[in-house]
Amino acid sequence: MGTSASKRLSQTGLKHCTLWKADRSPACRAVMMALDSMNLSITEVDINIDKGEHRTPEMLVLNPLQTLPVFKDRELVLCDSHAICTYLAGRYCDSGRLLPKDPGGRSIVDQHMHYNSGTLYPRFRAAAYPILYENCNFVMPQQIADIESAYCDLESMLLGRSWFGGSWATLSDIVFASTISTLNILVPVDKNKYPRLSSWLYRVSEELFFVTANRKGLSEFSRRIGELSQVQQS
Numbered sequence: 314m315g316t317s318a319s320k321r322l323s324q325t326g327l328k329h330c331t332l333w334k335a336d337r338s339p340a341c342r343a344v345m346m347a348l349d350s351m352n353l354s355i356t357e358v359d360i361n362i363d364k365g366e367h368r369t370p371e372m373l374v375l376n377p378l379q380t381l382p383v384f385k386d387r388e389l390v391l392c393d394s395h396a397i398c399t400y401l402a403g404r405y406c407d408s409g410r411l412l413p414k415d416p417g418g419r420s421i422v423d424q425h426m427h428y429n430s431g432t433l434y435p436r437f438r439a440a441a442y443p444i445l446y447e448n449c450n451f452v453m454p455q456q457i458a459d460i461e462s463a464y465c466d467l468e469s470m471l472l473g474r475s476w477f478g479g480s481w482a483t484l485s486d487i488v489f490a491s492t493i494s495t496l497n498i499l500v501p502v503d504k505n506k507y508p509r510l511s512s513w514l515y516r517v518s519e520e521l522f523f524v525t526a527n528r529k530g531l532s533e534f535s536r537r538i539g540e541l542s543q544v545q546q547s
């Protein structure tokens with residue numbers, strides 16, 4: 314378990330906030346990208362999931378669900394990446410850039426968060442966990458089909474738009490960026506079948522928050538999957 318403080322001097326330091334995270338985890342990387350996008354720095358504690366550090370008695374007090382990320386702001390403890398991202402954007406980003414203040418715009422972002430939480434993330438888990446934790450060395454056919462079907466949904470959602478949530482990158486894009494860039498390692502996004510999704514993935518990969526907060530953990534995930542399976546690494 315390791316603690317690190319602020320990353321860049323220009324960032325606003327929120328000393329009263331802590332994030333327990335693992336870089337390999339897409340849910341954690343969504344929160345890390347949201348923080349970097351808002352130029353916020355908080356105390357970060359690295360947790361080694363392979364060593365079960367997310368299941369220690371101290372962590373169980375914070376999160377009985379035994380998952381990461383876990384976030385604390387004074388007395389408030391949150392244990393879901395979507396809830397953490399919307400809290401941070403609502404509490405610390407006055408402009409409404411990441412999370413629109415108008416109910417219509419906000420509900421679009423919520424809709425994407427529910428899709429990520431209810432459909433996309435479970436499909437990631439079903440494909441990756443057998444490799445990471447159950448000695449399976451390939452992505453199973455049903456899991457590939459489910460992920461391809463999600464790519465079809467996402468391709469349709471991008472009809473006539475460059476970003477999922479509006480005219481610029483919002484929390485929708487940040488949360489999707491963490492899951493889709495990770496899924497892309499397991500089941501590559503075919504640019505011929507999904508041209509809009511593929512262009513969006515390229516576009517979002519160029520965003521500074523993706524470079525600073527997603528790339529390292531994504532490489533770590535890719536390396537681990539490569540060590541454990543026959544999934545081709547690009």
Ligand SMILES: N[C@@H](CCC(=O)N[C@@H](CS)C(=O)NCC(=O)O)C(=O)O
Binds near residue numbers: 395
């Ligand atoms: N819905 C939760 C999912 C959290 C989750 O499943 N996190 C994974 C890492 S990506 C985890 O902690 N896995 C450890 C385990 O299940 O033992 C969120 O978005 O925060």
